[in-house]
Amino acid sequence: MKKRKVxxxxxxxxxxxxxxxxxKNTTTNSTATPTPTVAAATxxxxxxxxxxxxAEATATQAPAALETVELTxxxxxxxxxxxxxxxxxxxxxxxxxxxxxxxxxxxxxSTAKDTVLTDIEAAADVFAFADDQLNELVNAGAxxxxxxxxxxxxxxxxxxxxxxxxxxxxxxxxxxxxxxADNGYFMFYNKEYFTADDVMSLDKMMEVAxxxxxxxxxxxxxxWYLYSFFQGxxxxxxxxxxxxxxxxxxxxxxxxxxxxxxxxxxDIAANPxxxxxxxxxxxxxxxxxxxxxxxxxxxxxxxxAESWGDNYAATKLPTYTVAGQQVQMSSFAGYKLVGVNAYxxxxxxxxxxxxxxxxxxxQVKRFETRGLGPSNVExxxxxxxxxxxxxxxxxxxxxxxxxxxxxxxxxxxxxxxxAIMAAGNTDGTDLQTLLDNxxxxxxxxxx
Amino acid sequence: xxxxxIALRDGFLRPGKSFIEGDIFVKLSALFMxxxxxxxxxxxKGLLIxxxxxxxxxxxxxxAVPYLSKITTLGTVQRESVFNFETxxxxxxxxxxxxxxxxxxxxxxxxxxxxxxxxxxxxxRVRNLQLLAEKGKHINNIIEDIRAYKNDKFHMTLxxxxxxxxxxxxxxxxxxxxxxxxxxYDQNHMPPTSLFTWVGVENFKNMFTNSVTISFxxxxxxVLGWTLVWAFFATFTNYxxxxxxxxxxxxxxxxxxxxxxxxxxxxxxVPQFVSLLLVxxxxxxxxxxxxxxxxxxxxxxxxNIGLVSENITYIPFLTNPGWAKFMIILxxxxxxxxxxxxxATGVLMNIPMDIRESARIDGAxxxxxxxxxxxxxxLFVTGxxxxxxxxxxxxxxxxxxxxxxxxxxxxxxxxxNSRAKEIDLLISWLFRLTxxxxxxxxxxxxxxxxxxxxxxxTLIAFNSxxxxxxEENFQV
Numbered sequence: 046m047k048k049r050k051v052x053x054x055x056x057x058x059x060x061x062x063x064x065x066x067x068x069k070n071t072t073t074n075s076t077a078t079p080t081p082t083v084a085a086a087t088x089x090x091x092x093x094x095x096x097x098x099x100a101e102a103t104a105t106q107a108p109a110a111l112e113t114v115e116l117t118x119x120x121x122x123x124x125x126x127x128x129x130x131x132x133x134x135x136x137x138x139x140x141x142x143x144x145x146x147x148x149x150x151x152x153x154x155s156t157a158k159d160t161v162l163t164d165i166e167a168a169a170d171v172f173a174f175a176d177d178q179l180n181e182l183v184n185a186g187a188x189x190x191x192x193x194x195x196x197x198x199x200x201x202x203x204x205x206x207x208x209x210x211x212x213x214x215x216x217x218x219x220x221x222x223x224x225x226a227d228n229g230y231f232m233f234y235n236k237e238y239f240t241a242d243d244v245m246s247l248d249k250m251m252e253v254a255x256x257x258x259x260x261x262x263x264x265x266x267x268x269w270y271l272y273s274f275f276q277g278x279x280x281x282x283x284x285x286x287x288x289x290x291x292x293x294x295x296x297x298x299x300x301x302x303x304x305x306x307x308x309x310x311x312d313i314a315a316n317p318x319x320x321x322x323x324x325x326x327x328x329x330x331x332x333x334x335x336x337x338x339x340x341x342x343x344x345x346x347x348x349x350a351e352s353w354g355d356n357y358a359a360t361k362l363p364t365y366t367v368a369g370q371q372v373q374m375s376s377f378a379g380y381k382l383v384g385v386n387a388y389x390x391x392x393x394x395x396x397x398x399x400x401x402x403x404x405x406x407x408q409v410k411r412f413e414t415r416g417l418g419p420s421n422v423e424x425x426x427x428x429x430x431x432x433x434x435x436x437x438x439x440x441x442x443x444x445x446x447x448x449x450x451x452x453x454x455x456x457x458x459x460x461x462x463x464a465i466m467a468a469g470n471t472d473g474t475d476l477q478t479l480l481d482n483x484x485x486x487x488x489x490x491x492x
Numbered sequence: 493x494x495x496x497x498i499a500l501r502d503g504f505l506r507p508g509k510s511f512i513e514g515d516i517f518v519k520l521s522a523l524f525m526x527x528x529x530x531x532x533x534x535x536x537k538g539l540l541i542x543x544x545x546x547x548x549x550x551x552x553x554x555x556a557v558p559y560l561s562k563i564t565t566l567g568t569v570q571r572e573s574v575f576n577f578e579t580x581x582x583x584x585x586x587x588x589x590x591x592x593x594x595x596x597x598x599x600x601x602x603x604x605x606x607x608x609x610x611x612x613x614x615x616x617r618v619r620n621l622q623l624l625a626e627k628g629k630h631i632n633n634i635i636e637d638i639r640a641y642k643n644d645k646f647h648m649t650l651x652x653x654x655x656x657x658x659x660x661x662x663x664x665x666x667x668x669x670x671x672x673x674x675x676x677y678d679q680n681h682m683p684p685t686s687l688f689t690w691v692g693v694e695n696f697k698n699m700f701t702n703s704v705t706i707s708f709x710x711x712x713x714x715v716l717g718w719t720l721v722w723a724f725f726a727t728f729t730n731y732x733x734x735x736x737x738x739x740x741x742x743x744x745x746x747x748x749x750x751x752x753x754x755x756x757x758x759x760x761x762v763p764q765f766v767s768l769l770l771v772x773x774x775x776x777x778x779x780x781x782x783x784x785x786x787x788x789x790x791x792x793x794x795x796n797i798g799l800v801s802e803n804i805t806y807i808p809f810l811t812n813p814g815w816a817k818f819m820i821i822l823x824x825x826x827x828x829x830x831x832x833x834x835x836a837t838g839v840l841m842n843i844p845m846d847i848r849e850s851a852r853i854d855g856a857x858x859x860x861x862x863x864x865x866x867x868x869x870x871l872f873v874t875g876x877x878x879x880x881x882x883x884x885x886x887x888x889x890x891x892x893x894x895x896x897x898x899x900x901x902x903x904x905x906x907x908x909n910s911r912a913k914e915i916d917l918l919i920s921w922l923f924r925l926t927x928x929x930x931x932x933x934x935x936x937x938x939x940x941x942x943x944x945x946x947x948x949x950t951l952i953a954f955n956s957x958x959x960x961x962x963e964e965n966f967q968v
Binding site for chain 2: 166315394462483
């Protein structure tokens with residue numbers, strides 16, 4: 046009898062312990078994994094087996110008088126080996142200043158904002174992110190303004206008017222360290238079908254594709270790509286200080302009216318030589334040969350290069366026909382940046398680390414190991430960088446590209462508008478109404 | 493007044509009555525909680541309760557007062573920091589963290605409420621001790637008291653930890669989440685950098701407003717409608733499907749019963765997460781199913797009868813509202829029926845054979861047996877399960893989200909402006925609002941709505957379906 050009661054108590058306590066275990070499990074960096082053997086950079090990073098989520102690097106031997114600085118850095122999964130090497134070099138370079146314990150963690154640049162904003166105080170001291178997230182990160186107070194070597198960093202990336210610097214600047218303050226300048230989009234094409242002249246105009250490209258029984262593609266149902274048409278036509282989209290957007294894409298007074306752009310999109314969507322495809326479908330289409338040209342970014346450069354071989358080429362976006370004129374398509378310029386957490390306990394050393402992994406040497410290294418286009422002007426000017434078709438295409442497009450500064454309410458309405466255009470506006474709603482609804486959504490106050 | 497109310501009133505009046513009727517030590521206990529125990533020579537108990545009193549007072553002054561004094565505003569001091577080049581660190585002001593104020597404030601309220609309850613029951617206890625002493629009865633010493641928790645009061649000992657767990661991990665988070673619905677906690681007011689504050693029922697008004705810029709009212713109606721339709725079909729298609737499948741497999745004429753049963757269990761063995769993502773790719777616009785359909789001419793046939801629009805060359809399995817809804821329910825059947833089959837197999841085996849046999853002697857055919865015996869019995873046994881399934885399906889996030897995320901784009905601009913999609917359940921809409929737009933306040937409002945809906949359905953269902961003792965009349 047007594048035994049049974051004791052057993053019952055034990056079970057209840059265990060159940061409770063189980064609950065507490067669930068509740069308290071918030072920290073992620075509890076397990077210290079052994080130091081990874083940093084392989085010589087002969088392999089491509091993707092081929093290197095690197096299952097450890099985070100690797101605690103050993104502290105360099107240094108006199109005991111130096112303070113120990115503990116930092117956490119997040120970077121893309123494919124970059125981990127390279128980042129570990131950069132961190133080792135950083136420790137050696139600053140060995141006389143402090144002892145460093147630097148933990149590496151995996152966090153994709155595309156999702157860094159979401160993870161950081163979930164709990165800023167628990168986020169990494171240094172993290173890489175795509176430039177479209179800068180605004181929300183700054184608004185949430187997650188980013189530390191760059192306060193060490195600011196002028197040198199701006200100069201190295203081409204001065205305060207350079208795209209990469211503008212992308213890292215908010216309200217006149219530099220908030221992040223430009224890392225790469227290759228996150229925008231441009232036109233991939235297969236030279237087997239297109240001449241260099243053909244790719245100047247979207248109409249010509251669609252004609253060639255239709256005649257060949259193939260298709261070219263661009264994703265309509267995404268605000269990111271949709272921007273090309275409206276910005277190219279001279280309509281405007283601006284972010285205001287309160288986080289809302291100013292947008293006149295439904296303008297009836299502009300030289301090229303909003304409805305003209307919408308009509309142009311409908312015409313393109315109806316062309317047999319065109320199809321609107323998402324990222325994954327683009328890859329499938331290129332691989333099975335049904336897609337012979339498409340608007341996409343460097344992340345799919347390898348797919349195109351492998352599928353098309355010597356016929357692989359890339360260039361700026363073409364012109365498209367709107368209201369009877371040829372208009373150059375615009376684009377969002379894309380950069381990857383490195384930010385320092387404003388809530389870091391070692392914000393100064395975090396700044397040094399961020400600066401280190403984005404300096405000239407490491408941008409060159411990043412291009413050599415991962416093929417990522419440097420934002421550093423000097424690194425970008427090298428012959429090997431210029432020889433990469435994708436990066437050269439981005440450079441051409443950069444004349445027509447603008448830094449992405451949009452508020453959060455932009456994405457959902459534009460996605461739906463693009464989808465309606467891609468589907469051919471099947472229920473025949475008045476184009477002006479569609480535009481008005483979209484603009485109402487884009488410019489809606491944040492609620 | 494009925495008895496329950498009288499008992500309740502007496503319960504509230506008892507501490508006061510104890511205080512008035514008690515002797516000087518009982519009265520003194522109102523000030524020093526241990527006084528009554530010391531008088532009755534329960535020294536250890538007196539000491540413990542005194543320590544408790546001191547801890548509560550200390551807690552109130554150091555933790556509760558600072559947080560609770562700010563809970564009406566949720567903080568007023570915004571964070572400012574200056575980088576110090578000497579120390580290489582940021583120097584921060586003593587800023588307010590709205591969410592922590594809300595969270596700790598509510599925890600403080602819960603703890604203080606518990607302390608007040610203990611304070612009042614303490615008065616009753618010491619009064620009881622006084623009565624025992626006056627009647628010359630035995631007063632327990634500490635060891636006897638502890639022993640009581642292993643014998644007479646064993647139920648209290650057992651319940652203590654579960655109740656503490658529910659309080660910590662259910663009640664308190666629930667209170668915090670409900671509170672968020674009355675604040676402006678969104679992407680423009682994100683702690684720790686920004687402050688948020690109370691806005692009253694503003695968010696609830698927005699939830700039912702339908703204008704061009706605030707289309708939550710429209711979206712809520714649409715999403716709620718589909719959520720209920722989905723929950724109904726998801727529950728009953730699986731239920732009927734599972735029973736039929738179990739009956740087919742259990743039929744005496746079926747050969748290799750175990751093989752069939754195992755094949756369906758294999759479907760359970762593969763994690764839902766994996767199979768759903770795979771299925772999403774199968775049914776993509778350029779996926780394998782579409783290739784097959786187009787090769788065998790199904791796409792063309794569907795176009796001819798008008799189920800697929802003329803200007804697309806694929807079947808929009810997961811990209812058209814109607815098709816996607818149909819596919820989601822269909823795929824959910826594939827995922828869910830094996831579970832129901834297992835449950836139904838167990839229940840079917842328990843149907844008393846004598847009922848069946850007497851039915852057969854009376855000349856009932858298979859169908860009559862199914863509608864008059866099998867189904868009523870199943871419904872009777874699995875009634876509560878059906879209710880939980882229905883409520884569970886209202887919150888069935890996996891199937892809808894995994895099948896349509898990154899694939900489905902809504903063509904309804906009003907829905908798009910409030911971040912909803914035709915195929916969204918309330919729960920997946922809520923998830924998108926928090927995860928992609930940090931709109932915690934509206935998500936919290938939706939959460940409360942989901943709670944109300946689930947509560948209503950559960951109450952109605954349990955009251956009408958499973959009320960009382962229906963054991964005898966299940967064969968209606």
